[in-house]
Every structure is written in structure tokens, then in C-alpha cells.
Amino acid sequence: MLSFSFSFLPLFLSLISSLCFLAHGATNDTLNPGQSISTIDGSTLVSEKGVFELGFFSPGNSSNRYVAIWYHGISPIATIWIGNRENPIPPSSSASLTLTNSGNLELVAGSANGNVTIWSTNITSQNSTTLKLGDDGNLILSAANSDASGGIKVLWESFDYMSDTFIQGMRMGINTKTGERQVVTSWRSPNDPAPGNFTMGLDPDGSTQVFIWKNGTTPYWRSGEWNGASNFIGIPWRPLYSKGFDLQTVGNERYYTYTAANNSLQRFVLQWNGVESIYLYEQQQNVWEDFWDQPVKQCEVYGACGPNGLCTNNGDLASCSCLDGFEPKSDKEWKAGNWSGGCVRRVALDCQQNRSGDGYKTIPGMKLPDHAIRFQNIGDSDSCRSYCSNNCSCVAYAFVQTVGCMLWSGDLIDLYHFDVDGYDLFVKEPRSLLHSNHHVAIIAGTVSAALVFLLVGCSFLWWKFIHRSKTKGSLNMSRRSQQSSLGFLRSREDFSGPSQFADESEEGKKFELPLFTFDCLAIATNKFGSSNKLGEGGFGLVYKGMLPGGEEIAVKRLSATSGQGVEEFKNEVILIAKLQHRNLVRLLGCCIHGEERLLVYEYLPNKSLDAFLFDPSKRGLLDWKTRFNIIEGIARGLLYLHRDSRLRVVHRDLKASNILLDKDMEPKISDFGMARIFGGDQNQENTNRVVGTLGYMSPEYAMEGIFSVKSDVYSFGILLLEIITGERNSSFHYKDDSLNIVGYAYKLWYEERASDLIDPTIKETCSIPEVLRCIQVALLCVQDLAYDRPEIPLVIKMITNDNPSLPVPRRPTFTLQGYSSETSAMKSSDELMTACDVTITRLQGR
Structure with missing residues (x-):
């Protein structure tokens, strides 16, 4: 009995301490020396405005308990910091978190075998200390300065020891002198918050990129360089990053901070499987909304196609190809779907053979490769190109206005073709490859020029023919002649006669609405390919196209079963052609070809x-x-x-x-x-x-x-x-x-x-x-x-x-x-x- 009493004495003292905590009138967000919170009474600290809470929790289906900070009043619990990640409190034990008289914060678990300190801040102070939970989620241990200056000195803060979550106010960075890093570390599993296999932090090699590493050193994902204003250039367009991140350098400290838009609650969580999830708090439903995750597609994983291998998404899976002038390092492994070996040069650069003649192949829409050498003092793309051309070790370059000139030497790693947006990468190639490509370009250009010349010539003949027919007053004859000799073009008379097709603008002047051929619009829209599809309305599909002169257009192709007949089509053409206003879409032309009816609008990018x-x-x-x-x-x-x-x-x-x-x-x-x-x-x-x-x-x-x-x-x-x-x-x-x-x-x-x-x-x-x-x-x-x-x-x-x-x-x-x-x-x-x-x-x- 005596041993039993002594074994539970720490718990009794802890309970007395908790009662004293209440008796001394301590605030809900603060601990003073000798005060504690305990698993016995379920006491917690809540920040002044009720945003965050400090207490004990059990993750998932685990019975182990941890001291943690989470968002107050939001279920399920979303923790932002855990103290004893590696030393859980067993289910059979009770524990208390106490601010000792020596100024240290200690987590003590009691059992039949006595007290065990399982976590502490390892702080000692001669002056009286205070522990306070702020509305930003930071738990701060502070004391009064001992010198004459007075004020408060921060002895320890939880934001310096991030768990798996990054929020506003935290710093993700590195000390460039000591190499000490502030990183986010994943859980070991969904039910075990012990440090897992993945970490996320600022690139220690000096770039502005954020990396996720596997097993500490192996890159798993990277953000690309920070553009200094609104985004990371290695992440497809993400509005959440806009104006949120900021890169700061203070002395030897270099770190990112984040400011959430509209004072909303947002958190970046590195999941146990290496995926970074971004959550937004939906206030009306009181839930966390998973805004997006990365990496989720195979191409987003670092180096998915190996060195000099270009990754293109095929759904969530990767499709790998070698850059021009490169071939698989191991053809057998490449065909078997093992792309880790990547690609090697098939044809050496001219400069490597002491010859001149190297040029560049443009690859648009790219996530630019890793290991870029940045030159912010090179102010334009031409100078960047010249710098690369004069250096044989330079194998590629890119110029991003907000980042500067970026050069690469050696292998190109982590090449990813974005589904949307991206940047132009200029890869150096020997003259022999450019020469062959040049011949193809000449042939394609010649054919295109011939088609354009034919179209212009036919259009001129059509106009001359119609003009002559109107002069003679033979409208019906002009129709028959037009359809037999130039069947691929349709005139306004196809709208049941000129009287039903408006021929005056709002100002009373005659307008000329261009009439496009079906073949022209098919070429402009890549044969109405799915990749050009912009959307689908009640009366058909809309495609993005580009005319030979480079003008972007939107082509509305009416469905035969859409319900919009000739009347509606004629209606739309008449109205939009005549109505001109900055807040009305502009019609550029139309086309009738058999049962096909198409409208050509200005292209609006948003x-x-x-x-x-x-x-x-x-x-x-x-x-x-x-x-x-x-x-x-x-x-x-x-x-x-x-x-x-x-x-x-x-x-x-x-x-x-x-x-x-x-x-x-x-x-x-x-x-x-x-x-x-x-x-x-x-x-x-x-x-x-x-x-x-x-x-x-x-x-x-x-x-x-x-x-x-x-x-x-x-x-x-x-x-x-x-x-x-x-x-x-x-x-x-x-x-x-x-x-x-x-x-x-x-x-x-x-x-x-x-x-x-x-x-x-x-x-x-x-x-x-x-x-x-x-x-x-x-x-x-x-x-x-x-x-x-x-x-x-x-x-x-x-x-x-x-x-x-x-x-x-x-x-x-x-x-x-x-x-x-x-x-x-x-x-x-x-x-x-x-x-x-x-x-x-x-x-x-x-």
C-alpha cells in the first residue's frame, strides 16, 4: 500500500497543481511557473481569440497521446505542431505539461514506476518565465530581460520546430552559415506522427526552390525558382500562391514566409506519402477543403523520365521521350518502362568538336529543369542566348522576365511538359540536326504559302464573280455559278436571300463580314481536335484556332442536333455583326458548308x-x-x-x-x-x-x-x-x-x-x-x-x-x-x- 501511494504521488501533485492553476486566476492562453495542463482533467490552453488550442490528442485510430496545438473548434482535429512526436504517451499513463519554476516546459508521464520526462524545451532561466499560446498558433516561452533595457526575451517557440504543417507566421528556411534548416517533416503513417520519410524545405544549394526530399536527401518534388512576385515557376498556375509567399534574407537567415489571402485559414500539410496537401477552411460548413495536392501525377515526381528525358502527362501516368538529338541510355530498360536511366546525346555538339554551327531547338510549355545557373544581370533573351552560345559547356538556356537568364550545363534533369502555361526552353543542338529540321520547315512553309496563295486567289475570283453577277442583276445565276466553281465558299445569299441578312452597321455604313471556308477553319483548329476544345454550349462545341496570320480565334461549331437552326444562326450573325460594343463579344466571320454552320469570334483567353x-x-x-x-x-x-x-x-x-x-x-x-x-x-x-x-x-x-x-x-x-x-x-x-x-x-x-x-x-x-x-x-x-x-x-x-x-x-x-x-x-x-x-x-x- 505504501508503494502504491508513493507511485501515484506525482499524479496527485499534478492534480493539485492544476487546481492551483485555476485558483491563481491564470488566463486561458497562459501558463506561469508551477502551472500545468493535464490529461486527468482534460485542461487545455486556448488562444485569446479562440483560434488555436494546446492540449493532448490521439491521432486516427491510435490510443497513444501527444501534446499538440490544433485549430480550436474545428473537427476533426487538424494539428499544426506536436511536441513529443517520437515519444508518445502510452494509453495506460497519465501526463501533465508543466512550466517548472526553473523556466523549463516539461511533459511528464506518470505510471506505477514513477515519473518519466518524455519531452522538454531544455530551457533554464534565472528570471520568471511565461508560456503563452498566440492567435497565430505559436507557443512562446519568454522571460523578462535581465539587463537594464527591459523588455521580453523569447527563450523558445514552437514555430522553430515545425511538424508536418506550414502555416502563416512560420518560417521555412536555412542558415547559410551554419547549414541549419527549418523544414516540415511528414508523419510516419496516417496514425503515427513520428518523423516519417519525407521532408520539405528550402534548397540548401542556394536556389530559391522548395523541395520535398525522400529519406532526407533524394529529391522527390520541387517547386521551381521563385519569380519574386507571385509564383514558383515550376508549379502550373496556382492562385493560392499569388501574393502569399515571400522570400526574405536577414543576415545569414534565408527563409520563406506565407501570408494567407483575406485572413483565411490555410495550411500546407506534408502527408506521410510525400504529397503536399493545401487545405482551406470553409467557414460556412466548418470543414477543411482539400484545395489541391502535389505531386499527384507521375510527371510531377522529380526526374520521372531521367536525365534528358521529357515527361508528358498521359492522364495521371507519365509518357517519356528523349530530347531531339538524344537516345535512351538503355534501350531495353526504356522499352520496359524503366526511364530512370534517361537519355544521352546521339550526336555531339559542334562546339565539342571545335566547330561552329550549333543552334537551338525551342521546347514550349516547360517546367524548366533543375540545377539552373541564374544571371539576373543579363536583361534580355538575346543576351542570354549569346552568353550560352559563347560557352560550349552551356547546353540550354531560358529567359524568364522575373527570374532572369537561366543557363544549364551537363544533363537536363526533371523536364516536365506542363498541361497548360509553362516556359520556353532553348536546347542547344548541332547544325546537322537543325539542318534537317530546317528542310522540313522549308517544305512545310512552302506548302502553307501555296495554300494561302490559292485561298486568296479563289477569294478574289469569288468576289469578282459576285460583283459581276450583281451588276447584271442575275442573283440566281450567280448562286449556281458560285456553287459549281467555288463550292467550298458560301455567300450571304445562303441565308435565304440578301434581304434577310443585315447589310448595314449601327452607323448605317455597309459592313463586310468575312466568310471562311470549312477547310480553313479545320486547319486553324487542328481538325477540331480535342486539345483545341474550349468548351461546350447548348448548341455545340467551341474550339480555339489560329489563322495563318497568327490571330487567335474561337470557332463555334453548331451541332446538327443542337436545336439551333438556320434562323438562330442567321440571328446570331446579324446581331453580333451589327452590334459593336466593348462589352459584347466581337464576331469575325462565319461559315456554312453543307450541314455545317460555324461562327468565328475573337478569342478571349480567360x-x-x-x-x-x-x-x-x-x-x-x-x-x-x-x-x-x-x-x-x-x-x-x-x-x-x-x-x-x-x-x-x-x-x-x-x-x-x-x-x-x-x-x-x-x-x-x-x-x-x-x-x-x-x-x-x-x-x-x-x-x-x-x-x-x-x-x-x-x-x-x-x-x-x-x-x-x-x-x-x-x-x-x-x-x-x-x-x-x-x-x-x-x-x-x-x-x-x-x-x-x-x-x-x-x-x-x-x-x-x-x-x-x-x-x-x-x-x-x-x-x-x-x-x-x-x-x-x-x-x-x-x-x-x-x-x-x-x-x-x-x-x-x-x-x-x-x-x-x-x-x-x-x-x-x-x-x-x-x-x-x-x-x-x-x-x-x-x-x-x-x-x-x-x-x-x-x-x-x-
Whole structure:
């Protein structure tokens, strides 16, 4: 009995210490000497604003316990630091974390055999120390300075001992004098936080790259050089990195820090299998969203194709090829799929044989290889090329504006062809290889020139023939002659006669709309190849193309079964050709070839609004300033259609996918196949064929087939709410007893909680009054009765006026759920479906 009492004396003292901790009135985020937290009472420290918590936890299905820091109030636990990674607390033991009177922080486990110190900070201090958990997640042990200067001296901090997680405030770096590194280390397994096989940190060889190493020294993945402003050049476009990382040098210390956008919670976790996962906290659902992972594709793994081997993604698998002038080091292993040996030169460089003549082969879209020698004082690509040409040991170069001139010697390691973006790599080749390539280029150029000459000549003959036929007044004869002699071109008369094809611009001047041949557009789009596909609309596919002169185009190829017949096609051609406005997409030409009908537009590199707005990886690029500019641009485009255009046009299918964005993120309204022209006195029209997209249609149009400019105003209101929330209108079904985004938005606005609608990615940085004004304008635009909705000129005035006196929107009657039991039943259905994104083409109005 006596031994039993003594064996549990430490636990008794620990309990007394915990009670004293409470009795002395210590704050929830601080420990003073003699105070502790314990597994016995489950006590913890919580930072002042409740962001982080320090306590004991068990990972996964393990019963072992660890002292750790995690995000407070978010389940499951996401730890950012673990103290006793290598020495877990056994399930049968109790433990306490105590700040001793000597100033040391100790983790002590008690058992029948007595106390065991399993982890400590190894700090001693003559002055009284304090342990505090900050809202940044850093656990700091500090003491008052002993000299006359006063102040506080940091003795130890958890951020200096990172576990598997990197967050804002931490430093990932290296001491260039001592070689000491601050790295992130993976867990050993999903249930064991002991140091695992992978580490992540700054390149110790002096580059600005971040590496993941396997077993301490073997490169497993690398980020590429830091461009000094917004990204790592070895990572395909990632908005999360934009303005987040910063490389700093202070004395001998060189390190990266990270600042999360919009004060959001973000964490970079090095998983036990070597994959870096980036998590964003989704506040509304109180969960962590896996934003992206790397490496996940085989090509992303370091040196997947060996030295001088070029890796191209084939799904998640790698497809390897040797650079021009190289061959597999071992043909047998290469064919067997073992590419680790890489490739070797098949033909020596001319300079290696004391001859001149070496040139360069351009490889576009590359993750530039490792071991680059950087020359920031070389200010342009030509100088970089010259420097490489004058040095026989230089085998390749690249020039990146924000990085400088990059040169390589020896083998080229970790060559990866990005799926999108990337940089031009110029690989040095002997003249013999360039000469053969040159002959191929000459032949290709000659054939291309001949085709262009033939096309120009035929076009000239066609124009001359039509001109002559019009002079003689023989329209029908010109058609027959044209179709027999130049069948690959179609004239305007194919649109049922010239009287039905507009021939005057908005200014009353005649316009000439280019007519493209089908063969020309097939060549421009790589035979409408899948790699050129930009997207798919309700009436067919859209492809990216390039004309012989280098102009990029977007080709809309209408499907034969799409539902858009000659009328819609003719409609779109007439409208877009005549309507010219900065916020409307520009039509460059068209083509009819048999059953094929194609429209040629200007190419807009940022594609459509929905590609940004509804993609979590891109939504962050749309800050409130950009979104407001898009809102205003759409409104001004509608103003032109509804009032300033001589035609007075109703679009009838205004939605996020029909708003295209140019390189400056300026919006352009597109897809006029559904549009209708109103006469000068006409205000509304009735149709038996309702077309458009459910969810964006006004009630009177969807149910009765009546449309007007107020129909577009309704669609604009829905679009405005989507831009503010960052979510599709269809995602609000039965949310808080609302049928769609309109009912939900009105409910929050009526309860004076409209700010809850704002996309969390912009909420911290936007102008709240401005957004709330836009929400109220949106609710005015989506009122049930068309009469109640404002016209676009007033909408623009209300949006852009800082102090408008806004009307009170009426309560929507078609979009609020009135029966809670029915709502609950629908919510519980396993097969709840929505048609809000379906394009309707044949719906009879009542």
C-alpha cells in the first residue's frame, strides 16, 4: 500500500497543481511557473481569440497521446505542431505539461514506476518565465530581460520546430552559415506522427526552390525558382500562391514566409506519402477543403523520365521521350518502362568538336529543369542566348522576365511538359540536326504559302464573280455559278436571300463580314481536335484556332442536333455583326458548308465567368473590385442592347457561362442565338417556344412565354447574386426553406443578415456597404412582376451611386418554400435533382 501511494504521488501533485492553476486566476492562453495542463482533467490552453488550442490528442485510430496545438473548434482535429512526436504517451499513463519554476516546459508521464520526462524545451532561466499560446498558433516561452533595457526575451517557440504543417507566421528556411534548416517533416503513417520519410524545405544549394526530399536527401518534388512576385515557376498556375509567399534574407537567415489571402485559414500539410496537401477552411460548413495536392501525377515526381528525358502527362501516368538529338541510355530498360536511366546525346555538339554551327531547338510549355545557373544581370533573351552560345559547356538556356537568364550545363534533369502555361526552353543542338529540321520547315512553309496563295486567289475570283453577277442583276445565276466553281465558299445569299441578312452597321455604313471556308477553319483548329476544345454550349462545341496570320480565334461549331437552326444562326450573325460594343463579344466571320454552320469570334483567353466564379481554385482571383467591374460591364452591355442600340435587343439567355472575360478580365456578353429584336414601339412579345436556361428565366417568360427587356433584367439579378455569393443559383435549393437563390437572398436581406451572402474569399477585403447595395439592387431586379423591376439605366445608376435611395424589394412568391414538412422530405431524398442548368429549347408557353 505504501508503494502504491508513493507511485501515484506525482499524479496527485499534478492534480493539485492544476487546481492551483485555476485558483491563481491564470488566463486561458497562459501558463506561469508551477502551472500545468493535464490529461486527468482534460485542461487545455486556448488562444485569446479562440483560434488555436494546446492540449493532448490521439491521432486516427491510435490510443497513444501527444501534446499538440490544433485549430480550436474545428473537427476533426487538424494539428499544426506536436511536441513529443517520437515519444508518445502510452494509453495506460497519465501526463501533465508543466512550466517548472526553473523556466523549463516539461511533459511528464506518470505510471506505477514513477515519473518519466518524455519531452522538454531544455530551457533554464534565472528570471520568471511565461508560456503563452498566440492567435497565430505559436507557443512562446519568454522571460523578462535581465539587463537594464527591459523588455521580453523569447527563450523558445514552437514555430522553430515545425511538424508536418506550414502555416502563416512560420518560417521555412536555412542558415547559410551554419547549414541549419527549418523544414516540415511528414508523419510516419496516417496514425503515427513520428518523423516519417519525407521532408520539405528550402534548397540548401542556394536556389530559391522548395523541395520535398525522400529519406532526407533524394529529391522527390520541387517547386521551381521563385519569380519574386507571385509564383514558383515550376508549379502550373496556382492562385493560392499569388501574393502569399515571400522570400526574405536577414543576415545569414534565408527563409520563406506565407501570408494567407483575406485572413483565411490555410495550411500546407506534408502527408506521410510525400504529397503536399493545401487545405482551406470553409467557414460556412466548418470543414477543411482539400484545395489541391502535389505531386499527384507521375510527371510531377522529380526526374520521372531521367536525365534528358521529357515527361508528358498521359492522364495521371507519365509518357517519356528523349530530347531531339538524344537516345535512351538503355534501350531495353526504356522499352520496359524503366526511364530512370534517361537519355544521352546521339550526336555531339559542334562546339565539342571545335566547330561552329550549333543552334537551338525551342521546347514550349516547360517546367524548366533543375540545377539552373541564374544571371539576373543579363536583361534580355538575346543576351542570354549569346552568353550560352559563347560557352560550349552551356547546353540550354531560358529567359524568364522575373527570374532572369537561366543557363544549364551537363544533363537536363526533371523536364516536365506542363498541361497548360509553362516556359520556353532553348536546347542547344548541332547544325546537322537543325539542318534537317530546317528542310522540313522549308517544305512545310512552302506548302502553307501555296495554300494561302490559292485561298486568296479563289477569294478574289469569288468576289469578282459576285460583283459581276450583281451588276447584271442575275442573283440566281450567280448562286449556281458560285456553287459549281467555288463550292467550298458560301455567300450571304445562303441565308435565304440578301434581304434577310443585315447589310448595314449601327452607323448605317455597309459592313463586310468575312466568310471562311470549312477547310480553313479545320486547319486553324487542328481538325477540331480535342486539345483545341474550349468548351461546350447548348448548341455545340467551341474550339480555339489560329489563322495563318497568327490571330487567335474561337470557332463555334453548331451541332446538327443542337436545336439551333438556320434562323438562330442567321440571328446570331446579324446581331453580333451589327452590334459593336466593348462589352459584347466581337464576331469575325462565319461559315456554312453543307450541314455545317460555324461562327468565328475573337478569342478571349480567360474563357467564361463561370470558369472562375464556380471553381474553388480560381474564385480567389476574382476580388471584389474585379467582380464589381464585371457587374458594371455586363450592365453597360445590356444598356447598349436595350436602349443605345438602334435594334433594341433582348438577349434571353444571360448567364455566367455566356459572359466571356478578356485578358484584362473585362466582361463581354456572348451567345446571341436566342436574342430577339424589338421594334421601335414594341415593349414585350409572346412566344410559343420558350428558350433559355432555367434558374435565370423570369417567371412570366418561363410560365407564359412573355419576354421583354425586363426578362434580361431578371437574369441580370440572378447573375449579380451569383457573382456576390460565388455559388451557382442551383446550389441554394431548399436552403433555409428557399427554392432558389432568390428566396434565400431575400430571407437574409429581410432578416438584416445580407452580409452572410458574401463569398468568404472576398468578405474581408470588399466594401460591405457597396456589396449590400448590390444585393438590394439584385433583389429589385428579380421581383416577380416585370413592372416592378427597374430598367437597366436605373440599375446602373443605383449600382454606381454611393448614396442611392433604393426602393424596398417585394417579397418573392415563386421562390419561398411554405411547407416545412415537404421541405424536409425533399432534403432527405437521396435523388434530389435540379434542372436549373438545363437549356430549354422546346417548351410550350401557356
